[in-house]
Amino acid sequence: MRFTLRQLQVFVAVAKHESVSRAGQSLALSQSAASTSLSELERQSDCQLFDRAGKRLILNALGQQLLPQAVALLDQAREIEQLLNGKSGFGSLEVGATLTVGNYLATLLIGSFMQRHPECRVKLQVHNTAHVVQQVAHYELDLGLIEGDCQHPDIEVQPWVEDELVVFCAPQHPFARSGQASLEELTREAWVLREQGSGTRLTFDQAMRHHPTPLNIRLELEHTEAIKRAVESGLGISCISRLALRDAFRRGSLVAVETPQLDLTRQFYFIWHKQKYQTAAMREFLELCRELTAGISRSDEIILPSIA
Incomplete structure (x- = not known):
């Protein structure tokens, strides 16, 4: 050789x-x-x-x-x-996650994985869907956990768990009293939305695609926490994953607005390069993710174990 x-x-x-x-x-x-x-x-x-x-x-x-x-x-x-060298073969693992998954699921998932395999070196990168897909396609990440669509010909895509976006507002907003809104009412509001290229924005735009009236988009932000703060401050209404809003809804600092005319369901996915060798760490991590979300019908129902 x-x-x-x-x-x-x-x-x-x-x-x-x-x-x-x-x-x-x-x-x-x-x-x-x-x-x-x-x-x-x-x-x-x-x-x-x-x-x-x-x-x-x-x-x-x-x-x-x-x-x-x-x-x-x-x-x-x-x-x-x-x-x-006498080790288990779980050398390293590089994971990419989109913002909703990365901020509200991936850290605890990785924590659980590292408790089982403390010898494994794990890196987590959090970006929007387009960026994670690009990194996986260029072998910069072992696998990705994404919330947006992926049509890249070199990438294997497998469904993981269902997610749902929800429109929400501040407690003082008129929608908070009624608890729901029609499409016509939504188009009269100022919006604070995720940036183009994010899975959240793609799902929202697809849900609104048949409505001819353009939205009044006041702000586009890259982080869900910044969007939540902006809505709490009265800058507009928004639409992100229920998973990211669980605590705010419990506290009452934000209020869900039901929108029966909009289909805001989507899927979280696992992605990896079709030609990439699946290491033991990759296989074990994927198995753990499936195990911890088994029997769950929607992402905001997931209860992950705390990391001791």
Whole structure:
């Protein structure tokens, strides 16, 4: 076998960073050492894996074919190393979650997982759906927990648990007295909504797509907590997951507004790259997530164990 694992590490890092110098930095190698490693891989195989565009190195067709296999082989090599070192093989896990899942579920799920496998190093990144999908597609994350639609051809999508958005307002708002609103009434209000690219915004826009009157969108914010504070302050009404509003509804600081004319149901999903090798940590984490949400019909009914 003419190639080495180190050469494959450098290849994957260059593919990710599109730069030999940044790839070297990520692997604690000098630019010269990284460049030599990549050159040797291409020379020994008598092939070219990148197209050079100025200072950028962009994967060519052969490089794109090699990348998922190289990532899978390196993942397997890390598991073998863990086992040879007398460990369980749960080396590391990198999870991406969208904001609702990340803020209200993922931390406790990861906490439960780490209680079972304290030797595993876990990283959680929280972004909107579009960003998590992009990271999974580029092998920057092992798996994602998302609340939006994913049509990427390279990504496996599996349903997890159902979620529902709900329109809500401040206690002093007229809707709080009636507890419901028609489409016509909703269009007369000022709105505070999630940003474009988020799963929450996509579900809301799809629910409103048949209504011809444009909404008065006063604010677009990236964080659900900021949206809740804005609505509490009287800046408008909003629509986010019931999961994110459980505590506020119990306290009475925000009030649910039922909207029978709108379908605000959606699904939470697991996603991972179709060609990515599923490590033991990935398989165990997915199993734990399914176990802790078994028998649940909607996300706001989930009660996760506290982390001791």
